[in-house]
Amino acid sequence: MISTRDNQRIEIEIKDVSKVFEGRTGPNVALETVNLNLMQNEFVSVVGPSGCGKTTLLNIIAGLLEPTTGSVRVGGKEVRGPGEGKGVVFQQYALFPWMTVQKNVEFGLKLKNISPQERKEIAASYIELVGLKDFGNAYPKELSGGMKQRVAIARAYAARPDVLLMDEPFGALDAQTRAQLQENLLNTWEKEKKTCFFITHDVEEAVLLAQRVILMSARPGRIKEIIDIQLPYPRSQQLKVTKEYNDIKNALWSKVYEEYLDHMK
Numbered sequence: 001m002i003s004t005r006d007n008q009r010i011e012i013e014i015k016d017v018s019k020v021f022e023g024r025t026g027p028n029v030a031l032e033t034v035n036l037n038l039m040q041n042e043f044v045s046v047v048g049p050s051g052c053g054k055t056t057l058l059n060i061i062a063g064l065l066e067p068t069t070g071s072v073r074v075g076g077k078e079v080r081g082p083g084e085g086k087g088v089v090f091q092q093y094a095l096f097p098w099m100t101v102q103k104n105v106e107f108g109l110k111l112k113n114i115s116p117q118e119r120k121e122i123a124a125s126y127i128e129l130v131g132l133k134d135f136g137n138a139y140p141k142e143l144s145g146g147m148k149q150r151v152a153i154a155r156a157y158a159a160r161p162d163v164l165l166m167d168e169p170f171g172a173l174d175a176q177t178r179a180q181l182q183e184n185l186l187n188t189w190e191k192e193k194k195t196c197f198f199i200t201h202d203v204e205e206a207v208l209l210a211q212r213v214i215l216m217s218a219r220p221g222r223i224k225e226i227i228d229i230q231l232p233y234p235r236s237q238q239l240k241v242t243k244e245y246n247d248i249k250n251a252l253w254s255k256v257y258e259e260y261l262d263h264m265k
Contacts, residue, residue: 011163011195012038012061017070018220019056029220030056034070036214036223040162041193045200045210047252049260053221054199058165061197062088075162087156087194091168093148095140101127101151102136108159126154129188146177150184157192164194168201179237182208186235203253207245208235215255218262227252 019031031053038044046054059065061072063082072079074086082088087108095104102123109119127136130150140148149169156164170178182205189196200206206213210229217224229248231239239245 008039010037011040011042011075012197013073014061015071017057017060017067017072019053019060019065020068032220032222034221034223038195038197041195042212043189043196043198043210044212044214045198045206046214046216047200047203047206047256048216048221049218051219052216053219054216055167057221058167058197058199062086062165085162087159087161087164089152089156089164089166089169091171093140093152095148095151097140100137100139101132104151105155105158108155112159123158126158129157129191130154130184146173146181149173149181153185153188157188162195164196166196166198168199170205171201183236185209190234203256204240204249207249207252208239213252215252215259218259224259225255
């Protein structure tokens, strides 16, 4: 499908998506009539109160959950399961502890039946891209949390998906490591230009990374507002000291906090 905006292709099309979970006390509406388009190579961050359905929406896009109503299309094809050009990075690293960094990054390529030599070369290039060139033969237990998450990101990129889905990938990291990985992700995205759907609770992070920020309402999750982030790339942590950044961050924080207060009523 082609967008009328700058002739970009719609990479992710979310149409009338609702999700209801059946619980012991009755139905639990996690998402209600969500409509959203992400353009090819666009970076979008998603924020909102805890329990607003952000992760549920990501899992539906990833094909890990089915919507109760509505549909999701990625690259023009309806999502009917995992894979299909989608890479997922979760907060927990989900690395295979018995595999080296090199073998972890090669894993998705092996599933695609890529030859051993080619997958070795591809994996090595992405390991270098995330700054772990000297750790290809290390095992996960030998790595810090930030290094493990870089391996997870390299593995997702190495499979060459059109879409990268990230669920609070830096949420468990200390502030310094988080800042480093934010810049690393920005640099990688600017080189690779994937469509990124990035969930975060951190308003500063959302504004630093994204071209648009999606604010979701409290449960049931709906899209309350879409904020265009008019800040130029390339971006770095230095952006955080500028008036332009802080004006956007503070305005977004007020909206998020207002939604949180509504949720607590």
